[in-house]
Amino acid sequence: MTHILDALGLRTAAEADALASGTKTFVPVHAGTHDLPIGTLLDALAKDPSLLPPRTGHLGNWEDIAAGRAGPMDFNTAVCGGGHGYPLIYGFTRTEADTAGGDEAYQPGCLIDRGKRHVLPLHTWDGSRFVRRDRTAPLFCPLVQAEVDGQLVPLVDLHKQRMAALPGYRFRYWATVLTDRADLVTDMLTLLLEQAAAQGRNQAFAELISQAVRLDGEVARCRVRPEGAGYLLEDQHYPSARSLAEAVMVTVQALVDPAAFFARLPELPPLLPVMSLQLTNILFALLDTHHPDVPPGPPEQPFITHLHWGARAMAGCPPRRNGYLTRRSTVRSLRAITDPLVEHFEAARPVAFVLLPAQTFMLCPPSTSPRDIDLLGDLFARLRAADPEAAHGTTLRWLEGNAESFSPYLRGRFAGGSGVPADGTVREPAVPVEPHRFRALTFRQACAAVAAFEEVLG
Template structure:
């Protein structure tokens, strides 16, 4: 049970614990980056509870240089997962990098990157009769892509997964899809109920909150048109006879992440379009399926409510005050509550949830061990930030950067460039570990986020 950690972190009131316990609210997000919780307090609390390990939802792709501590802006993964304060929960519903927008430019799953060198993979998808090579004109849905390696076609998901599992160190990789497939009957029942209720509501947004996209068997994915069709449903022109049939098909793409060979063997007999589970539903399931206790056997949900801790990065958590991330937006919270409300009412396995969002980007302030001068310079900044008070971090850092940014290494400054991911510029870099400068643990997450936001503003 992790509800007590709200007391440790001083977040019980922010989480609306009384409303959650009473069942008057079913989902409350708590963005720690907007609260004055010291970084060290969170890390110490995680160290004190060996069963509690928040997921860090990274993407399918290139983790070799992340594990080696030389991945530039992605080094926050190294700090969290290598430090033992989280584990990489790999989200695979992403797309290969491409000449057009929509691909994953951060983890670049359509390539292999090691020691800063990128090897572009030959990619293949199904054309109705066989697998054909694709160019880089469009981003392709990773679970439906194969790569050519040594003259053989290998599921792209499996290729990256095996490379991740071979990495040394404290990286306890887990597939995001694994707890969903392990609980497939329950997840299917939940989605069936939600689809039936969405149809009864007559609200198009209700479907988009559950199924956000559809993917064709050739790997091309786009927003979809899903609507009731008699007693069934029609998705981009394809009829599904019932909510359960549609829910079961949603699970096919999920299962492709954990059983890719079996999925590709069945590909010719699958429907022409597959529904893709939404990010909103995914976030709810992170909590309900207890991904913050990755090594604890499945059991009854936490009572009277679930306290789910989660390391979110640039999109999910952002860096307040400049960017707050998508999870705490009012529109997102409304969608998440629209999902959790009926699940809590109808399923014993579901409980109200406090979703405690830990901003991973705070660790961008921890330079690599190969840059000791950065450690000293940032310690100076932290002294200024702490002296200025919790609300002044952003402005204090902006002022400090005006006179001190050139004292920082090119590597550290490069972490904050907009749109950057795992470096693939061919520059050789030594392995490193993130170093916490003096005063880092004493910063509150609000102060750390304010500082990172200022770095992004000036250096992005």
């Protein structure tokens, strides 16, 4: 079978020779900066039933996403409902609040269905019991209980139960991927912590443990440093790297078995370490989340090619913004993690991380908006006729005469900072429709077009 990098024409961009030789252990490839036709990628995925890139959505309100009426979140519908990826749910998020830092896109602190928002009473531990919290500060979802019909229910379980009832969506959970390989993950983190201590570089710890959460659900950045043979998380002592690594897994386990976690709360220390996003991204690849139905086995050889649907933060939309994963500082941090893992673990191989920008599907209107479908078909014809480098400018000029012709729903997709709509408007269920020539666009062209829409309509 043709290697996926060859099928996509990305072997050179992925520096495959350097990965195969071990000269490099991590290379990101952002499809949005390459002339890879969208149809080529989708066809390649269809030809390999074992390959299904994760779309890392968040714990929260997926009901209207599954129904195709979630506005700016409809790219999830196109990717997951369309069979081009699957929802891999990341749960280390915070409830929406009056102050910044909460998840305003998926709004896990409430229930949204058919455009209507029901605010949940939220409770967290105060050291002796669960008490109701106001909305002043965002709260770490794994440590929150919601009051439903007079009973406290783990917020994680509440959303999982609702998501499990959605037809056609097979949700998988990032935390379960980690706990299924808990021994390996703990061993890896133990080694990385020991290496960080040997380096004497404070940033090395932040690349592994980025935050700490109090038992009342409030999260803040933290300082980890070696102390003799052990480690300090702020003023909390751990006698060894392994004991600290095991503590990191406590909050991961809280997402898998919330009831057991809450039963342990009285005996837990006041501060719990939280695994970093950098390490999380590496584990997406090393734990083979792009082959969700393949049993665990030896890693791909000579390197792992991980395809991943990223959204606004992770992938962005070049040229307006590239997302965090391909920033030079991020890549340095990711290589600092993969270098020792590849050296010391048979289960780890160098990684080509192919980032697929999910936001390209914002150019696929809902089936309830035929006028929008026709308009975008016209734009795509113009993009195909123009120089590929001119896609952004071509779209900006086209929008000067056509932006107001789109439906309010499609225009609202590109509003800044928006998530699942909760304005009370009841919308018909829909499916995203690929306008004519959508698959002929390259990811570079589609990203440039989305960036132009955001500039004009955001």
